[in-house]
Amino acid sequence: MSGAGRMFGVVTRIQYYVASSLDGFIADEHDGLEWLLQFGMADFTDHYERFFASVGALVLGATTYEWVLREGGGWPYGGLPTWVLTHRALEAPEGADIRLASGDVGAIADAAVAAAGDRNVWVVGGGPVAAQFLAAGRLDELLVTYMPVALGRGRPLLPVSDVTPVLSLTGVTRLGDAVEHVYRVG
Numbered sequence: 001m002s003g004a005g006r007m008f009g010v011v012t013r014i015q016y017y018v019a020s021s022l023d024g025f026i027a028d029e030h031d032g033l034e035w036l037l038q039f040g041m042a043d044f045t046d047h048y049e050r051f052f053a054s055v056g057a058l059v060l061g062a063t064t065y066e067w068v069l070r071e072g073g074g075w076p077y078g079g080l081p082t083w084v085l086t087h088r089a090l091e092a093p094e095g096a097d098i099r100l101a102s103g104d105v106g107a108i109a110d111a112a113v114a115a116a117g118d119r120n121v122w123v124v125g126g127g128p129v130a131a132q133f134l135a136a137g138r139l140d141e142l143l144v145t146y147m148p149v150a151l152g153r154g155r156p157l158l159p160v161s162d163v164t165p166v167l168s169l170t171g172v173t174r175l176g177d178a179v180e181h182v183y184r185v186g
Contacts, residue, residue, distance in 0.1 A: 054120050148177045
């Protein structure tokens with residue numbers, strides 16, 4: 001555990017919750033998700049809603065943030081405190097609690113954990129953001145839903161520059177033809 005959430009017996013986890021192709025890509029080479037959206041949501045809605053109910057704060061990279069705004073049909077995360085890792089000025093949708101941030105991901109993790117209260121922090125994506133949190137020792141869990149398709153190329157699930165700590169498989173859930181693996185870091 002990152003330890004930042006240890007306060008009065010409550011442990012807030014920083015989680016990377018993501019869908020991936022079988023060959024380890026989370027988006028195609030043009031940041032598209034058509035490959036994922038073809039599966040619909042019927043097998044995933046209840047599972048996602050249970051996960052999302054545990055979320056108290058979000059962290060996204062600028063590419064993911066802009067994709068959500070462009071393709072998501074409105075801001076889907078309500079007023080949850082959201083950190084967007086960027087060096088640019090970005091507009092925030094009305095009603096969203098957007099905090100633009102750059103620099104030390106440890107400080108960003110601390111702020112997100114504090115804002116999440118007794119809930120978890122969801123690293124929405126992309127892969128480079130999750131890799132930064134992992135490299136800083138601030139990622140507690142990976143929840144990866146592997147979809148039954150291979151892309152051949154695209155945006156990697158976890159583009160690390162070195163060997164990661166050993167991950168421990170703590171859960172497996174079948175979701176239709178997809179499978180979610182839950183890994184604890186460290």
